């Protein structure tokens with residue numbers, strides 16, 4: 001498609017957008033009487049209008065039924081989480097028995113590492129990406145410590161090559177080979193939070209398995225953003241948060257995946273009553289007998305008031321489907337890339353997009369180095385109703401979330417960006 005940097009052209013694209021009605025499903029913060037241009041759905045997704053109804057339902061059931069709500073609520077609480085299995089399995093490419101919702105992301109990764117990071121004197125190393133999300137780094141260090149190993153020795157980071165912004169697949173694969181039978185676990189992001197690079201999870205999983213390691217993924221920036229086929233890729237485990245692309249609200253619950261091949265195994269785990277055989281859960285027996293499936297990793301009974309907004313958002317994903325989302329995502333991201341290049345040319349600035357240019361290695365996010373521009377430009381954007389995210393030294397991250405951003409947003413962003421640069425100079 002040949003793009004144009006005009007309002008007319010952007011509005012034409014919006015008219016033809018099969019997802020255009022979904023913008024109206026979300027609540028936008030207001031700036032001078034109009035919707036902000038929201039580029040931070042990769043950090044905290046907007047609130048869907050239907051969410052309040054889901055929360056109110058739980059509040060009402062609690063008020064009117066109290067403890068009876070566990071079994072007699074509109075959506076009974078004791079198995080409320082089971083409503084997620086089917087729609088979530090479609091989002092992440094799994095069987096319904098392989099997914100569940102529980103806890104929060106870092107907690108789930110810790111719990112899954114209890115099962116899948118079982119270091120021995122010989123096989124104790126973890127491979128991860130350089131500059132992984134800080135929470136993941138702390139998790140790796142503390143897990144390694146917990147098992148009595150030295151993080152310096154046990155954690156192997158795959159680095160970017162000098163002068164490059166992204167990690168090369170060949171470097172990941174050769175490091176996996178090299179660490180070989182010392183490798184216990186590969187735990188990578190699905191999409192790097194800083195650069196937006198999408199990793200080839202299928203190939204990484206195969207490589208890890210070839211040397212006898214388990215392979216898991218932190219899908220914080222991948223779930224609801226990219227096409228996932230966790231089951232077919234043979235991934236051992238994964239977890240994601242729901243408040244980024246999945247719009248479930250601040251700090252909300254996580255989803256997790258455990259491959260079917262591990263359901264019958266005797267993997268050690270930290271158990272709790274919500275992971276116990278569901279038919280016998282209320283018999284209060286002393287002997288733990290896990291549910292066969294991802295639900296067998298659950299510990300506590302679930303925070304229904306958190307799950308309600310998550311369920312509302314999952315309903316939207318189920319209506320739209322990942323294929324339609326991905327189709328718009330690729331067009332609108334390319335349009336944003338085009339606008340950035342046009343504006344850079346018009347004002348003589350050098351923006352450097354550090355997100356990979358090839359469509360298979362990027363998704364919704366463009367991370368842009370604003371060479372020659374400082375934080376004042378970011379502040380100017382925020383003051384003018386463009387919500388972006390600033391990362392040191394001078395990178396802005398822009399996520400044109402396909403569910404609710406418009407092509408007109410991209411055009412208007414370009415105009416504000418241009419004014420911001422000219423204004424400074």
Ligand SMILES: *Cc1c(COP(=O)(O)O)cnc(C)c1O
Nearest residue numbers: 104105106133135193218220241
């Ligand atoms: C956002 C994010 C997290 C956040 O973890 P929480 O436990 O939900 O606070 C973890 N990992 C990655 C890669 C993230 O992007």
